[in-house]
Amino acid sequence: MSMNERPQILPVLIVGGGPVGLTLAALLGEQGMAATVIEADEGYCTGSRAICISRRSLEILGWAGIDRPVVEKGLGWTSGRSFYRTTEVLHFRMPSGPDDRFAPMVNIQQYYVERYAHEAALRGGATVHWSTRVVGLRQHVGHVEVELQPAEGEPFVLSACWVVACDGGRSTTRDLLGVKLEGVQYEGRYVIVDIEQETSRPVERLAWFDPPSNPGSTILMHRQPDNVWRIDYQLRDDEDPEEAIRPERVLPRVRSHLEMIGETAPWKPLWISIYNAKCLTLGDYRHGRVLFAGDAAHLVPIFGVRGLNSGLDDVGNLAWKLARVLGGRAGEDLLCSYTEERLHAARENIAYGAKSTEFMAPPNFAFRLMRDAALRLSVEDETVRSLINPRQSAPVGYVNSSLREVDDDAARLGRSALPGLPAPDAPLASAEGWHHLSEAFGRNFVLLRFAADAPFAGSPRYEGLTELTLLPADDVPRPGCPVDAEGLARERYGAPEGAAWLIRPDGYVLARWASPDPSALATVLDRHLGAPLRLAASEAA
Amino acid sequence: MEAEDLDRSYTALCEAMGRVGEGKASLLLAMVSLALIARQGSAEDVLPIIESAATSIGETP
Secondary structure, eight states: TTTTTTOOOOEEEOOOOOOHHHHHHHHHHTTOOOOOOEEESSSSSOOOOOOOEHHHHHHHTTTTHHHHHHHHHEEEEEEEEEEETTTEEEEEEESTTTTOOOOSSSEEEEHHHHHHHHHHHHHHTEEOOSSSSEEEEOSSSEEEEEEEESSSSSEEEEEEEEEOOOOOOOOHHHHHHHHEEEEEEEEEEEEEEEEEEOOOOOOEEEEEEETTTTTTEEEEEEEEEEEEEEEEEOOOTOOOOHHTTHHHHHHHHHHHHHHHHHHOOOOEEEEEEEEEEEEEOOOOEEEETTOOOOGGGGEEEEETTTTHHHHHHHHHHHHHHHHHTTTTSGGGGGGHHHHHHHHHHHHHHHHHHHHHHHSSSSSHHHHHHHHHHHHHHHHOOGGGGGGGOOOOOOOOOOOTTTTTTOOGGGGGGSTTTTTTOOOOOOOBOOTTSSSSSGOSSSSSEEEEEOOOSSSTTTTTTTTTTEEEEBOOTTTTTTTTBBBEEEEEEHHTTTTTTTOEEEOOOBEEEEEEEEEEHHHHHHHHHHHHHHHHHHHOOOOOO | HHHHHHHHHHHHHHHHHHHHOOOHHHHHHHHHHHHHHHHSOOHHHHHHHHHHHHHHHOOOO
């Protein structure tokens, strides 16, 4: 082992070069931190894997410029249909409109997201070691030593101030630390198949319960780019999972369903896998100097697409905190809020995921009987149809977070942009070239004022704070003063003139004031950003 | 009824059925149905629901 070299301590070592680890590396790059990534595989994943990227995830990817290639390559969608046998029993639409920055969901194969995140990570100065396994891990007072074994060549050691484990559901880091996921594993199994077939069908989430093509089963279909269909179907309890994924068992079922729905173009299978729903999480996402994110930290059922999307929210929450701690601008206790907020989110996601699973893969006779009753009734009776809704991923509020400030002006402000909730987006016109407010998030804290004039030039300025004055709709944008072009920001924030919001780098509301008093504002800014910068009078203008 | 309340009630009923077991689940469903029927304004609110459920299942045992 080449242990005689002078040990260099890296700021952050990311274990796992999947979509979560590579996105974290890209986000840290945006925060000025060059990360090192270790990945056991030799390259991007095979098979489509996590395919539904939520609007919130696109915002996070946007902080490192990964949103654009994902949107260009991916297929956006807003609605879904569920069928009982051949009757449509639910047509749901997710909130979306022409003013939105992103579609509510974009379908794209995971390997594309990995590639775009990798490219962004490299732009941000990251180093990626492929084909390299973690084989040992030792925690010290100020750093972690990680023993690595490349597929070819000698083992080596890297030391880092912080290790972030993004190494997935079978995390080696978890095993090396001796920590375990806790929760429920469901019995019901789903086969996952990618096939290539041309289609002109709209991009929607499609679900069939008890279809004539596969009686008793449940089938999900999603379109992906490159003429790929993702088909998931439920196995019967008496089917052997190893047998069930053999092509001679899978392909007739797929053929039968494609015939039933009238998709007659030639097709070929690309990838077959199997899945069973799990609701598992670690009890803490920080173990000394090792932090856990994504599937390494929690496993949620696929129904509702909360897996990769919650992993991206993990690293969106973590990147700015880690950068501030490493940059000496915040104490390590800021990282305690990472576990607090993301463990809360995981528990919410697990609760929703469990509900979806109880419908999609009923765990016992009672859930199966009631599901069948709901489906039969829903043919005629629309009052029960909401039970079929798949509860798609949505960002989780941190309304009890210890980071959130006291909301003294709650009575004068709306309920939609409370401290601890994601800051609403809105279209705007700006001198910076932004078309949406959320484009200002991701790097700095944002102090957002709803006013007709910029604040006076002598007010204190802080490192890491972007100040924006959102002018009314009839005004003209100037630097630092975008225009609330449709008036939607005022509406969505419930903001009277003169109100101000302080938004965290990850786009969550930290504090708000109906008519901010300079000293109250300064107290909160000092607490989160440190002392204001001292500037010469000429600079302050 | 709000979707969230329907969902909570649905899950609670599934869980209660699971606790009493498959053999007694139909008794539980009968008791819950009867209690809900008794809270309706009149038989006119109830009879179409019974008819439509029976038709959906098909009347051959």
